[in-house]
Amino acid sequence: MELSKQHWTIEDGKDFQKFLIGCGNTEKAEWATRILNTAMPVLAIPTPKINEIVKQIASGNFLELLNLNLWQYYENSAVNGSLIMKIKDFDLMVKYLLSYSEKVDNWASCDLLDFKMINETNKEKFFALSKKFVKADKPFTRRIGLRILFKFIDDSLYLPQIFEILNGFEAETHYYVNMINAWLVAECFTKAPEKTLEFLQTHKLNRFTINKAVQKCRDSFRVSAEDKEMLLKFKK
DSSP, X not given: OOOOXXXXXXXXXXXXXXXXXXXXXXXXXXXXXXXXTOSSOOOOOOXXXXXXXXXXXXXXXXXXXXXXXXXXXHHHHHHHHHHHTTOOSHHHHHHHHXXXXXXXXXXXXXXXXXXXXXXXXXXXXXXXXXHHHTTOSSHHHHHHHHHHHGXXXXXXXXXXXXXXHXXXXXXXXXXXXXXXXXXXXXXXXXXXXXXXXXXXXXXXXXXXXXXXXXXXXXXXXXXOHHHHHHHGGGOO
16 A cells, blocks of 8 residues: 555545455454553554554645544554654644544553754753643543653653652552653652662652662662662562
């Protein structure tokens, strides 16, 4: 199928769905569904193939495909999310991301979002967007908000605010939100160990999150053996 289009019709959308089905792997679909833990049908299209599809669509007028609002399969979310990340206009990107965040129902649809468009001119806007998303009612919107914060770990000016946001999840009960919180804590420790240790002295993380964060640090090859041993004292 020709994917680099300047105009996408409803019929093109139907053909695209048939194309995706043809790219699927029925033998792995059940396994992939369990891993993703999604209610959406999964075609089990390999990630390299999804990336290839996205690249071809992005060379054309990909906004028209997004406007068709195709959401029949998990792979639609993978394609849509990856295309949204290619929108350079911040306000326009947010418009599509808000709609996307309302629909996703699994961790992978959040984690595939790679916010490469964050730069010095829009950094504050992205951080403000993250703070808005982390307060959302929908758990996977909260996860997307936390996903954005990974792009700010290297900036020491934002670390105190990241720790403050993490402390706000003390009463969080959703598994996939707590998991990305633990991942975020572990990544902070890896990149800024001294400041993260200061945070851990008085943190308000719930038991699940701190224990998972410690586990992730101890499983990481980027953390020294000494630090791995030291971090055990924070387990609850």
